[in-house]
Every structure is written in C-alpha cells, then in structure tokens.
Amino acid sequence: QIHLQVSGPGLVRPSQTLSLTCAFSGDSASINTATWSWIRQSPSRGLEWLGRTYYSSRWNFHYADSVKNRITINPDTSNNQFSLRLRSVTPDDTALYYCAGGAARRLDYWGLGILVTVSS
Amino acid sequence: ETVLTQSPGTLSLSPGERATLSCRASQSLSSDYLAWFQQKPGQAPRLLIYDASSRAGGIPGRFSGSGSGTDFTLTISRLEPEDFAVYYCHQYDISPFTFGPGTTVDVK
Numbered sequence: 207q208i209h210l211q212v213s214g215p216g217l218v219r220p221s222q223t224l225s226l227t228c229a230f231s232g233d234s235a236s237i238n239t240a241t242w243s244w245i246r247q248s249p250s251r252g253l254e255w256l257g258r259t260y261y262s263s264r265w266n267f268h269y270a271d272s273v274k275n276r277i278t279i280n281p282d283t284s285n286n287q288f289s290l291r292l293r294s295v296t297p298d299d300t301a302l303y304y305c306a307g308g309a310a311r312r313l314d315y316w317g318l319g320i321l322v323t324v325s326s
Numbered sequence: 327e328t329v330l331t332q333s334p335g336t337l338s339l340s341p342g343e344r345a346t347l348s349c350r351a352s353q354s355l356s357s358d359y360l361a362w363f364q365q366k367p368g369q370a371p372r373l374l375i376y377d378a379s380s381r382a383g384g385i386p387g388r389f390s391g392s393g394s395g396t397d398f399t400l401t402i403s404r405l406e407p408e409d410f411a412v413y414y415c416h417q418y419d420i421s422p423f424t425f426g427p428g429t430t431v432d433v434k
Contacts, residue, residue, distance in 0.1 A: 245425075252414075252425060252427050252428065253371070253414055253416075253425040253428075254425065255416070255422065255423040255424060255425060258423075268421045268422065268423075269422070270327075270422040270423075271327055271422055304370055304371075308373075311359060311418040311423070312361065312373070312376050312418065313361065313363075313371075313373060313416065313418075314373055314376075314382065316370035316371060316372075317370065318370060319370055
C-alpha cells in the first residue's frame with residue numbers, strides 16, 4: 207500500500223511555472239519499484255496523463271506530447287517525494303492535478319487532487 | 327497517440343441490473359495494458375481492473391474486465407447503489423499513455 211499527498215500553490219500566474227510536489231509513504235518494497243506519475247483533470251480535457259518516471263538501471267522519463275516541451279518530473283526518493291514542473295502556463299493548464307504511483311506502469315494509488323488555477 | 331473511445335456516453339440502469347461498458351483503442355494494445363477506473367464526485371479515480379482482466383485489490387467480484395487488442399469491456403454483473411459513478415478506461419501500453427472520455431452510469 208502506498209499513500210500519496212500533493213502539495214503546492216493553488217494559483218499560478220500566466221507564463222509562470224507550475225510546481226507541485228507529491229509525497230509518498232508506505233511499503234518500502236513497493237516504493238523502490240514503483241512508477242510515479244502525474245495526471246490532471248479538467249472539464250475541457252477530461253483525464254489527461256502528463257508523464258511518469260521510474261527507475262530501471264537509471265531514471266527514465268516519459269511525457270505526454272501535449273506538454274513534453276514544458277514539463278519536468280523529478281524523483282527525490284531520498285525524501286520520499288517527486289515533483290512536477292510545468293513551464294509557461296496558460297489558463298488552459300487550469301485543472302485538478304493528481305499524482306499516482308503503482309507497480310510496473312500502473313496507476314494503483316492516487317493522491318487527493320489539488321486544484322491549480324492559472325489566472326492573473 | 328492512442329485514442330480511446332468509450333461507449334455509451336451515459337448508461338441509465340437500475341440497481342441489480344447488469345452494466346456493460348465498452349472501450350475501443352485506435353491501435354492494438356499488444357500487451358493488453360488496459361485499466362478501468364471508477365470516479366465519484368470529489369474523489370480521485372479508483373483502480374478497478376488492470377491488464378484488461380485482473381481485479382485490483384479489494385474490488386468486489388461483480389466487476390470484471392475482458393478483451394484484447396483494440397476492444398475491451400468492463401462488466402458490472404449486478405449494480406449496487408454505490409456503483410453509480412463515472413468509469414474511465416486507460417491504456418498504459420503505448421506511450422504516451424491515454425484515458426478515454428468516460429462512461430457515466432446513472433440511476434434510471
């Protein structure tokens with residue numbers, strides 16, 4: 207079992223960088239082999255997978271085409287957390303942001319989402 | 327990217343009835359890495375089914391998944407009051423991973 211909690215600002219100005227952190231806890235064996243993902247949800251886009259990171263000999267990263275030029279996911283397993291940075295945001299990035307973790311590629315466990323509004 | 331199409335958009339049923347939800351992928355998922363999630367208002371999605379047909383931990387036996395390639399199905403054998411919700415399929419076979427638009431199961 208893994209528990210996740212998202213934290214970060216709920217309001218970001220247009221053209222700025224959205225930064226969120228996901229803290230996780232739970233079974234250490236699961237943590238060491240998990241995939242860590244970010245997903246967002248909005249009325250206009252529905253559920254949108256943003257990207258993931260996982261360790262297999264080295265850290266690997268995969269991102270959605272829609273954000274791949276603006277997104278960075280950083281793992282920080284020494285502090286049991288991983289982060290999302292989304293640069294140059296616009297109002298279209300307003301959404302409920304979730305972090306999730308799971309075995310292999312799965313999204314077994316989700317944190318409560320955080321609403322991020324992009325507005326001046 | 328792999329587009330997932332879910333049908334119907336809304337399914338209106340009564341408790342005790344059988345629900346059959348469909349998810350079609352725009353390209354074949356060779357490893358059948360297809361999941362189903364349930365979402366209720368104000369909650370995060372909850373994993374029901376993974377790898378097309380494996381039930382996640384704690385999920386009741388009335389939920390079952392089937393299918394392969396491009397066509398997948400979620401079946402709820404007998405709807406309980408707590409099953410009325412939105413259901414999403416999600417493919418994690420071909421990067422970038424994607425979600426379907428959802429099927430709402432509501433009370434008839």
